[in-house]
Amino acid sequence: MTATGPTSMAAHRDPVRPGKTSPITIIVDGMPVRGLDGQTVAGVLLGAGRLAWRTTRNGRPRGVFCGIGVCHDCLVAVNGLSDVRACQRRAADGDSISTEAQP
Numbered sequence: 001m002t003a004t005g006p007t008s009m010a011a012h013r014d015p016v017r018p019g020k021t022s023p024i025t026i027i028v029d030g031m032p033v034r035g036l037d038g039q040t041v042a043g044v045l046l047g048a049g050r051l052a053w054r055t056t057r058n059g060r061p062r063g064v065f066c067g068i069g070v071c072h073d074c075l076v077a078v079n080g081l082s083d084v085r086a087c088q089r090r091a092a093d094g095d096s097i098s099t100e101a102q103p
């Protein structure tokens with residue numbers, strides 16, 4: 001069986017380099033961060049070594065907890081839209097991400 005449609009991993013493959021995914025760059029708090037097409041925003045952040053990007057009211061770090069869109073610990077702003085779950089949002093080349101921890 002062959003998967004088709006936008007959720008297919010085949011859709012994320014680099015047509016120039018078969019078997020490879022395309023690199024993307026997103027802007028996180030004003031800094032460029034590299035990832036791969038098909039990764040979530042949380043995946044790109046984790047890949048860049050960002051384990052937490054929010055804090056609780058009592059200062060405890062938060063990033064990805066459930067990874068399935070339930071806990072809302074991973075909220076970021078994407079292209080000006082606030083309260084986006086980073087674990088559920090596919091990163092797109094050029095996306096601008098603002099975290100609570102931005103300077």
Ligand code: FES
Nearest residue numbers: 065067069072087
């Ligand atoms: S990590 Fe739980 S909603 Fe994203």
